Amino acid sequence: MFGAGTTAVVTGGSSGIGAATAERLAGRGCDVLAVGRDTDALADIARRTGARCCAADLTSPGAADRVLAEAGEVDLLVCNAGVGWSGPLEVMPEERVGDLVRVNLLAPMLLVRAALPGMLARGRGQIVLVSSIAGSMSVAGEAVYSATKAGLDALGASVRGEVAGRGVGVTIVVPGVVDTPFFARRGSPYARRVPRPVPPERVAAALVAAAERNRSQVFVPRWLRLPARLRGVAPTVTDALQRRTT
Structure with a gap:
C-alpha cells in the first residue's frame, strides 16, 4: 500500500x-515529488497537498538523474508527462515530431532506466507508465502521438519481463479522453463523439489502485479494453468504427 514511508515521483x-495523482498520493501520506515545467502550478500543488516540487525539463540532458537524485529512494515512479499535436502527418513541423518523441517516449525511457538500479537493489518498487487509448487504436490525425504511446506500451511490457521475480512491478495505465488542458495546449479541441471525457481524478484513482495491486494494465474507462482488443483481431472493423465517431 502507498502511504507514509512511501516516496513517489509523478x-x-x-x-x-499528474496533479490529481500527486494529490491522491499526498493525501495518503506519501512523500510526493511532483515534476513539471509550470513553476506557478507546481507551487499551487505544493500549497494544497504538501508535495515537494521539482521544476524540470525532462528532455534536457541528465534531467532523469537529477530528478531521481532530488527524490531520494523512489518506491513509485509515475511517468505521466506528455504533449500532443493534431493534424495530418505531412504538415506536422519537424520540431514538433521531435518534441513528442522526446517528451512522450524518450523521457520515460530515461527515467525508468535511472530508477531501476535502486529499485532492484532494494528489491521493491513500482513503475507506472501513463499511455493512451490512442496508442492502442492508432488515431488518424495523431500519428506521432499514437506512435509514442504505442512505444510506451511496448516499453512497459518489455521492462516487466526484465524485472519479473525481482520485486519490481510495471503498470501501464491507458486512459481514454480526459478532461484536462491537454487539448488546449496542443491547439486543437477534442471533437469526437466517443469516448466522452472523464475527470482526471477518476484516472488517478484507477492508477493508484492498479499500481498497488501490480496490475499489468488498466483502461479508464474499463470498456475501452474491448475496442483495443478488437483492433488486434479486426483492424478494418475498428478503423470503420473510428471514422463513424469522428
Missing part, C-alpha cells in the same frame, strides 16, 4: 492526471 505533476 511527472507532469502540475496539472491534469
Whole structure:
C-alpha cells in the first residue's frame, strides 16, 4: 500500500492526471515529488497537498538523474508527462515530431532506466507508465502521438519481463479522453463523439489502485479494453468504427 514511508515521483505533476495523482498520493501520506515545467502550478500543488516540487525539463540532458537524485529512494515512479499535436502527418513541423518523441517516449525511457538500479537493489518498487487509448487504436490525425504511446506500451511490457521475480512491478495505465488542458495546449479541441471525457481524478484513482495491486494494465474507462482488443483481431472493423465517431 502507498502511504507514509512511501516516496513517489509523478511527472507532469502540475496539472491534469499528474496533479490529481500527486494529490491522491499526498493525501495518503506519501512523500510526493511532483515534476513539471509550470513553476506557478507546481507551487499551487505544493500549497494544497504538501508535495515537494521539482521544476524540470525532462528532455534536457541528465534531467532523469537529477530528478531521481532530488527524490531520494523512489518506491513509485509515475511517468505521466506528455504533449500532443493534431493534424495530418505531412504538415506536422519537424520540431514538433521531435518534441513528442522526446517528451512522450524518450523521457520515460530515461527515467525508468535511472530508477531501476535502486529499485532492484532494494528489491521493491513500482513503475507506472501513463499511455493512451490512442496508442492502442492508432488515431488518424495523431500519428506521432499514437506512435509514442504505442512505444510506451511496448516499453512497459518489455521492462516487466526484465524485472519479473525481482520485486519490481510495471503498470501501464491507458486512459481514454480526459478532461484536462491537454487539448488546449496542443491547439486543437477534442471533437469526437466517443469516448466522452472523464475527470482526471477518476484516472488517478484507477492508477493508484492498479499500481498497488501490480496490475499489468488498466483502461479508464474499463470498456475501452474491448475496442483495443478488437483492433488486434479486426483492424478494418475498428478503423470503420473510428471514422463513424469522428
